Amino acid sequence: MSTHQHVRVAPESTAPPDIAVEAIDLTKTYGTGDKAVHALAGISLSVPAGTVFGMLGPNGAGKSTTTKILTTLARADEGHARVAGFDVERDAAAVRHAIGYVPQKPCFDPTATGWENLSLQGRIYGMPKKEIARRGTELLERFGLAEAANRLTKKWSGGMQRKLDVALALIHHPQVLFLDEPTTGLDPEARADMWAEIAGLSKTSGLTVVLTTHYLEEADNLADNLVIIDHGRVVATGTPDELKGQLEGETIQIQLADPEARDVAVAAVTAIDGVHDVSVDDATLRANVTDGASNMARTLVALDSSGVEIASVTLARPSLDDVYLRHAGRSFRAADEAGTKEAA
Numbered sequence: 001m002s003t004h005q006h007v008r009v010a011p012e013s014t015a016p017p018d019i020a021v022e023a024i025d026l027t028k029t030y031g032t033g034d035k036a037v038h039a040l041a042g043i044s045l046s047v048p049a050g051t052v053f054g055m056l057g058p059n060g061a062g063k064s065t066t067t068k069i070l071t072t073l074a075r076a077d078e079g080h081a082r083v084a085g086f087d088v089e090r091d092a093a094a095v096r097h098a099i100g101y102v103p104q105k106p107c108f109d110p111t112a113t114g115w116e117n118l119s120l121q122g123r124i125y126g127m128p129k130k131e132i133a134r135r136g137t138e139l140l141e142r143f144g145l146a147e148a149a150n151r152l153t154k155k156w157s158g159g160m161q162r163k164l165d166v167a168l169a170l171i172h173h174p175q176v177l178f179l180d181e182p183t184t185g186l187d188p189e190a191r192a193d194m195w196a197e198i199a200g201l202s203k204t205s206g207l208t209v210v211l212t213t214h215y216l217e218e219a220d221n222l223a224d225n226l227v228i229i230d231h232g233r234v235v236a237t238g239t240p241d242e243l244k245g246q247l248e249g250e251t252i253q254i255q256l257a258d259p260e261a262r263d264v265a266v267a268a269v270t271a272i273d274g275v276h277d278v279s280v281d282d283a284t285l286r287a288n289v290t291d292g293a294s295n296m297a298r299t300l301v302a303l304d305s306s307g308v309e310i311a312s313v314t315l316a317r318p319s320l321d322d323v324y325l326r327h328a329g330r331s332f333r334a335a336d337e338a339g340t341k342e343a344a
Ligand SMILES: Nc1ncnc2c1ncn2[C@@H]1O[C@H](COP(=O)(O)OP(=O)(O)OP(=O)(O)O)[C@@H](O)[C@H]1O
Pocket: 030, 031, 037, 038, 039, 057, 058, 059, 060, 061, 062, 063, 064, 065, 066, 214, 339, 342, 343
């Protein structure tokens, strides 16, 4: 792992398991009494080896806590987890050797060059000098950092620094790479670049990647399978397409001119046959419709007859936001904002 600590060499393991990560009923409470925060209320998940797995959830959902337990940095109160075939509690040292971990906060040394950072990381893992040089060169080239390798990393761009963090986590050839919010704070171009790197890692190196994100688009783009986490529980699981496929038809999204009209609007739309899962968040009303074109027309007529003014209307295929809304009862954005406020 990429935190600066010594780890023992892993015991001989048999062939890599088909399931790279498995968690069963993990619970975790921080604090006690009135101050207790139930961060995890029974998280279970299973990650096939060689795939990208997404843990998607709003701020405060429990993604980082789950990652910390799987990377041996925190202990669950209850439940079990195995990573790369090793139990996270009984074989913690073996787990640490089998994984790379990129936390939310940068872990490179800004006062050292890229090359010095990689070299130090290799020494922490007890790798021979020649192997550090070989693997370091390979990683610098793979991430397009070779030209900058001898410059101080504090002068690198945010995207380059993030890629160095990933390279550091990969120096010792881990089987499973954990990425905690890998693209938070990056500009759109650097984010797209990082997505391409992450997708490439599992496709070309057979690495298992477990990433946490609160970007719906990131999970949709990258994850072969994902869990949606809300309030410390898994509320939905599947491939992005399976999850979206659970919602039949299309989604109508209507921006109300006056948020005060939302109750009247919901009542009017709910009464229409073929319109389901009507919800409203501030001034945005959403509903699923089986036959988009004709139900869109009926919806607009119903709102007009009820005296509800409309600012704009869109019709779209269901997104992961709609999946989240169905399971959590509120939009992802609203939950994300609430989670940020709770944590403050
Ligand atoms: N060390 C801690 N002490 C007390 N409460 C904590 C601690 N770490 C996390 N929490 C709380 O546990 C809950 C889950 O936090 P966690 O960081 O796992 O969520 P998250 O989904 O990763 O969110 P974020 O994206 O904001 O990191 C939150 O309510 C958070 O405030």
